[in-house]
Amino acid sequence: MKRKRVRQKKQHPGERIKNFDEVVIGYTEKDAVEEARRCLQCRDAGCRKGCPVEIDIPGFIKFIKEREFGLALETIKKNNYLPAVCGRVCPQEVQCEGRCILKKKQEPISIGGLERFVADYMLKRMPGQNPPIVPQVSRTGKKAAVIGSGPAGLTVAASLSELGHSVTVFEALHEPGGVLVYGIPEFRLPKKIIKKEVEYIKSLGVDIKVDVVIGKTLFIKDLFDMGFDAVFIATGAGLPKFLGIPGENLNQIYSGNEFLFRINFMKAYMFPEYDTPVNVGERVFVIGGGNVAVDCARCARRMGARVTVLYRRGRDEMPARSEEIRHAVEEGIEFRYLVSPVGFVDDGNGNVEAVKCIKMQLNDPDRTGRRRPVPVEGSEFVIEADTVIIAIGQSPNLLVSVATPDLEVSGDGVIKVDGDGRTSMKGVFAAGDITTGTATVIKAMGAGKIAARAMHEYIERKGNGRKEIAGRNRT
Amino acid sequence: MYEISDNKQLAPGYNLLKINAPLVAARIEPGQFVVLRIDERGERIPMTVCDYDREEGIISMVVHAVGKTTKRLSILKPGEKILNVAGPLGVPSAIKKYGHVAGVCRQGTAAALYPIMRAMKEEGNRVTVVIGAKSRREIIFEEEMRAFCDRVIIKTDDGSAGSRGYAVHGLTELLKEDRADLVMAIGPTTMMKTASKIAIAHGAKVLVSLGAIMLDGTGMCGACRVTVGRKTRFACVQGPEFDGSLVDFDELKRRQRMYLKAEKISLQAFEREKETETQKTDR
Incomplete structure (x- = not known):
């Protein structure tokens, strides 16, 4: 069985240089299913190992083949809260697709294209304009603050919210998304896609506050004073x-x-x-x-x-x-x-x-x-x-580290963390470009997931000592 | 959303705007600024905060209506809202005991100088302020300054108030008879350049607050880069105040003019739009 890779539709170059609309138009339903059928469903799948967040790639592709697009998206969302973004901007050629077994004899499966198709398909079918936003009731009675709403920040916010904590994200600019909104052009990643992904994360109960510059408007110490049990720094590399x-x-x-x-x-x-x-x-x-x-x-x-x-x-x-x-x-x-x-x-x-x-x-x-x-x-x-x-x-943003002398940074402003994202300060975690220097969206998300787990453990362990009143929320 | 709590004209083209922004009001210090945006299509512009009420959560600023955004700001009514206010941004003024601090400003920039001089006075300094203006009508914040200043000198281009001349002439006259330890100059770039020269000539330290073009205000874009002591600095995070003896004012002036053409187009489009609206309501 040798089939050629199904190409995603694109705007013609002569046409697209006259607008800022998306260059890659994406798969139709029929094309996506056809492309999914090329997948060999490897048991020890290389693609999955190539993915920094270890998405069950053969699993979601199988669902596409069966036209179970909702289940396909659910499979992806277990590991990735921003599939419409990652399907577009991940360097799949050196990650999942780079490890695809088909690459040896023909072209690898278009994993990015399929991820994007599923995400877009479901975004289009979301009831109403936005998903219903779950009122922010914390099941654990614990509060976490996230600084920065880029890929790492959103991932940690969503993870902690799903684990039952009340999460507030502080964003310095006027719109959430970080590098996704300011740094990636409309024709590669449309703003409306980011908006919908952010709406989804809000629907998990995450509260996002814009115009708050941590290190200027509020300091990390203020966040603890406000009752946050742990703080996550994901301010990125924006200098x-x-x-x-x-x-x-x-x-x-x-x-x-x-x-x-x-x-x-x-x-x-x-x-x-x-x-x-x-x-x-x-x-x-x-x-x-x-x-x-x-x-x-x-x-x-x-x-x-x-x-x-x-x-x-x-x-x-x-x-x-x-x-x-x-x-x-x-x-x-x-x-x-x-x-x-x-x-x-x-x-x-x-x-x-x-x-x-x-x-x-x-x-x-x-x-x-x-x-x-x-x-x-x-x-x-x-x-x-x-x-x-x-x-x-x-290079990394300096506002938080300059205002927080207790936070250890190395040269160039990179915040020092251990393998689980713990910084030198108790209860303060960090991941993404602020801890590595410029990298990719998906790597920031992968590191964010690890940090979220460590944060969750920290919050739980800390909570055993004292009981907090559930839902006590200054915001 | 941030509500306008008050808006009043102080002089032709100059309005005192008060905005409800509790988080900013709680933390802001003299010399700092905010970046604001009126609505979805608006630009982000830096505005120096001239006063604040921490308890009421209100910040004040003086708007000089010269471009589209500042014209729109100056006609906002109490109760109306703007979309974004982020801050406080920039490094606060270095308020300490210098001895005699002489402030120099022109017209609207008196507002930016005001909180700094007030804090300097509270710190135990003797303070003198020179206010320059085109004529009597363009002088603002004179009463506010007189309330705490040891001396206020008024200079007008036409001599309609105080004595005739520019603020920098007033500074020279002052420094000749009364030595200053620090000159704090806030105003048009040319004025700050001259004031710096005068201060140096009279052996005073000089600080200036630079009105560089800014976007995010957090160090991310580099639009506000200025040369200070032969090094590139970002006015938004390392300023806006710098040692006036080290600033490349000519470069700053040139950079401030980078969008003159676009600003004109923007303003014309806005005025046409406003005119059509007025015609509609007239009918």
Whole structure:
């Protein structure tokens, strides 16, 4: 039985560069069932081992084959509260799909595509606009606070809520979702999908408070004073890195974060209908090789620019997802490898006019296993630019750690944790990018699940000593 | 949602807006700001908080109606609500005993200077404030300042109140006769640049509060980056106050102008919309 992988439908490149709608349209019911039928239902399934949250992948695919989509979703949700998100943004090619047995002879099962299909299918069929929200009654009488509403925070909130605790999530920005809403463009992950997934988590009894900046509005100590039994920090890696080269503060030079925050989170692509502006000139250069760089390039392309990505290593070293690089190439984005900027030229009015670059060559592998780029002497050249986006990575947010001296952090602001997410402070746990530096959505969720278990144990053990009044809730 | 509890005009183009934001009011200190957003389509803008009532849960700010968002804020009525207020943000002013603290401001920025100077006075400093304005009509917070300041100097461009000249002229005159240990300048970037030069020339320390463009206000975007002592700093989390002798004011001025074109488009669209509305109601 050899069948070809069923492709998910996509918007045509010529069409999609004119809008911010989703590029991948997804499977129809018929396509999904057909793709599911390719699955060999391995007993010792490699895919499951490749999944950071160990979803029973053969299990949910079997249900799709049987058209039991509700049961398929239930199977996924045992391990993953955000399937519509993960089906879209997980790097399946190096996780589940990378371990699929079919990969040896043909293409692996489209696990991401199937996960997304099931999640979307059920989201569309959710009764009414939103699921009914369970009133926040804590069965255990215990309260947990979660700082940050990105993938790790939402996972821990949902887990603890299901375990019977009353959970409040504090989000600094005006909308929950963290990096999912500010950092991943609409055409890869639509806001309405995140909204629905968040509604689902709220329906488990989780309360989300926006506009609360922990470390500024409230401190960790306040949370304990307010009666929270444990605190989980999931503030992510949201601080932009800059190059530290001359001219970097010229106008029209953005960090990848700022560019995405404006265009994607604040919807600057709909300016002036939406108030937030963004300046995208005709000739845009994006510096970097990760997903953020590729996302910025594709946003700029949709604003009508000619876009080039400059990366200091080669194609093989690029950390961005291969599928997204392919999409970007289809959209007419140019990639120039082994090039690094050394400075920016002022047009005389404080705007960037050109990028000074130098060619690079690859030496021996560094600690990350990637070959280290070194400049080629005398190879400097200058290219004209109207807008530059620097997307060379993010480091952990510092607001919580700066305001909490008792919290141990290592260099770069990474919060120190043990294998179960315990920090140096009693009752305070952490996971996700704030403990690792920039990683992926699914890894943050995997670490969140482990931390949630440790938190639950801590809360239970602590609770044996004293009884709290159930439902005592300041919020 | 955050309710407007009061809104009154202090001078043409300047309104004192009071907002119910209990969590912010409980924690805010002089020199800090909030980031607010009016509605779903609104932009996030930083606003310096000029006063607060911790018990009532109210924060106050002076809105200078120059762009779409500030114009919309200035016409909000008590009882109306805005969607988001996050804060307090930024590092509080370093309130301590300096000796003689001289504050310099122009028009609306008197409001931002006010809580800092009040705290400086409470800390035991002698305080003098120089308020500059276009004319008598644009002076705000004069009475509030007089209530605790050892001296208040008024300068107007046309001489209609106090003596003729800019606030920085007032500062020079003051420092010539009365040495200051700290100059605290809040106002237009050019004014702060000049005030810093004057302060340095007279051997005083100088602090300035920078009005950089901001988005999230928590260090995530880098829009507010400023060069201080040849290093890039984020005004939102490392400021907004910096040593005026180290700030690259020219770069800041340039960066503040980055969206002038877009701001104009936004304002024009808003005014057209408002006009159509008025015509409709007139009919």
